Amino acid sequence: MNFDLEEDQRALVNTVERLVAKEYTFEQRQRYAELPNGWSPDVWDRLAEIGVMALPFSEHDGGLGGGPADFMLAMQSLGKAALLEPFVSSIVLCGSILKRGTIAEVRSHWIPQLCDGSLRLAFAHAEPGSRHGMEAANTCARRDGDTWLLVGSKRLVLHGDSADGFFVSARIQSVAGHSGVLGIFHVNADAEGLQRKSYALLDGTRCADLQLNNVSAQSMVIEGAQEVLENVWCDAASAVCWDSIGSMQALLDLTVDYLKTRRQFGRAIGSFQVLQHRAVDMLMALEQSRSMAMYAAMTCDGSLEERQRSISATKIQICDSSRFIAQQAIQLHGGIGMTQEYQVGHYVRRLLVLESLFGDREFHLSRLSRTDGVFSR
Template sequence: MNFDLSDEQRMLKDSVDRLIAEQYDFESRKTYAAQPDGWSRKRWAQFAEMGLLALPFSEEDGGFGGGPVETMLVMEAFGRGLVLEPYLSTVVVCGNLLRLGASAAQRADLIPSISDGGLLMAFAHGETQSRFDLADVATTARKEGDGWLLNGAKRHVLHGDSADWLIVSARVSGDRRDRDGIALFLVDAKAVGVARRSYTVQNGWRAADVDLCNVRVPSTALIGTTAEALPLIERVVDIALTAICTEAVGAMEKATEITVEYLKVRKQFGVTIGSFQALQHRAVDMLVAVEQARSMAMFATMMADEKDAVERSRSISAAKVQIGKSARFVGTQAIQLHGGIGVTEECNVGHYYRHLTVLEILFGDTHHHLSALALAGGLPSAA
């Protein structure tokens, strides 16, 4: 199998890596986090100018027709910089929900605005009781006249506080955990009946809890067909998990680099602690964990477009398990090798540890995906 990047992909990688190196150092990130949105609108506009916000959309919809590999290159660089902007929520998650499920009219109305940086979106799906079960939806949508009436509560909506529009999952029929009966709706985040309570996540990202009380939306707000949204949600979550895996690889790689540099300059007993063989072994173990994670992230990337939903989910769950294990190991070792300074706000390695912790639980933690993998019959075969 050919793992070489095309000329266009190499250009994309070089440009994004350069952007993160020049514009997203640790001190700059602090200034972005202090802004009202918790991230930089200026950087977001720069992402738009570079074409990053149009990357996954087809050329017919005004995008660049990028695929999982292009997303992998962007997300790995973003992991190295601990990027705060809502790329995952707006472009990767909501963008793919629109790309794969929306009507031509909906795509024509929304995708150009996403691509030029003028529209922010968030996926409001998780609920208090649902944990990682994508089919567990208690929010309801009732047909009323030529529209719908939405009621319910969504929790931990990533970047839901700054989103202009929400994509909301709601049950139109069946019991709370039925696979059938779920629909997706476009909801104006400022519509009457929508209440948002924002907060900062452990890694510096912003999120919101969203309450929906008799929120009226027109019939044109429905994405796809009524009551058959779960397969679309599962497919897009698999795409998001692939992006999360590659972002975690970037964060782990940078945390390892920072730790090795620290071992080279920190002195104890008159010598640099990097001269101690036991600590050298730990650094090597970190590098091995990063490379194991990178291999599985590449595997997940290759499987992101797999048509067989069972095989795709099983493969991506396997990747998420390895990523979770590697992330926990690399993060804890980075903190341990830095000593007490590693947990201070001023030390950047502690922020990488926090970020890896959030990525490990996003859309299912290691234990969840290990259980899913076991129920699906174990690791995918080499064939």
């Protein structure tokens, strides 16, 4: 198959990577992490200006109508920066809910605000003890006149500390024909009865735990919400796979540069064949991940079962490759690879976080083992 980039795709990659090179150096990222929200509002605005946020949405909904290949290229380029901004939480997760679960009138209200960066949403689904399953939502939704009241707890809400609003999954109670059914609801960040506890993950990404005590909410998706969420989970898992590929590429580039410049015994250590072989092994692991992620992207319009198989297989490969590349990068750098002042350790932490998002290796291996294999029909 031909994976050469088209002219428009090359322009997209160049635009995103120029932004990353200019406004997301390692030193700048360290400064952004210390800001009140843990990320840069200026970079967020720049991402909106160059159209990256509008890329996954159709032109009818106010987006740019980019395809899966365009979006994966953008995610890969952003992954090289180990982006701290709420891109996955707002654009990927909540954007996918709007694309897959709402009518045109609703999309025309919400999506343009996501595209221009004026609205930041976060998706609240995980709960204490729920692990990675999509069905284990115990938060309750009860009808109260024209609105809904939500009661429950949510954990690990990506960028939930700075979101303007939340899409919250909850089980519907005491409504004829829908009792016990999963629904998705919108909650304003300043809603009465909503409490947030913020914290940072290992790589600096901000999160929050939510406590909802009879919080007023607006219904977003009721009919077919379970299938919508399953597809949204696939979208998000695919996005973090490409994010991981960007970080793995950055680690490989750093390691190769180090091998070329670090001298020992009067010569660059990259001239030693055994270290060259280890660098090639890193490249092979990266290309294996890239190939699997391309396969997963190609199934984006397939059945849910096919998508889940391809995503699980891809995530397993990504987890294996990221662990291998991270370990090799640290070993080939030596002690400097673990210092706070050098980039390598920060990329390793990033990969460890991405590995656990939207299903870790054990979750996806278990799910794949319950099917007839990756390529079954």
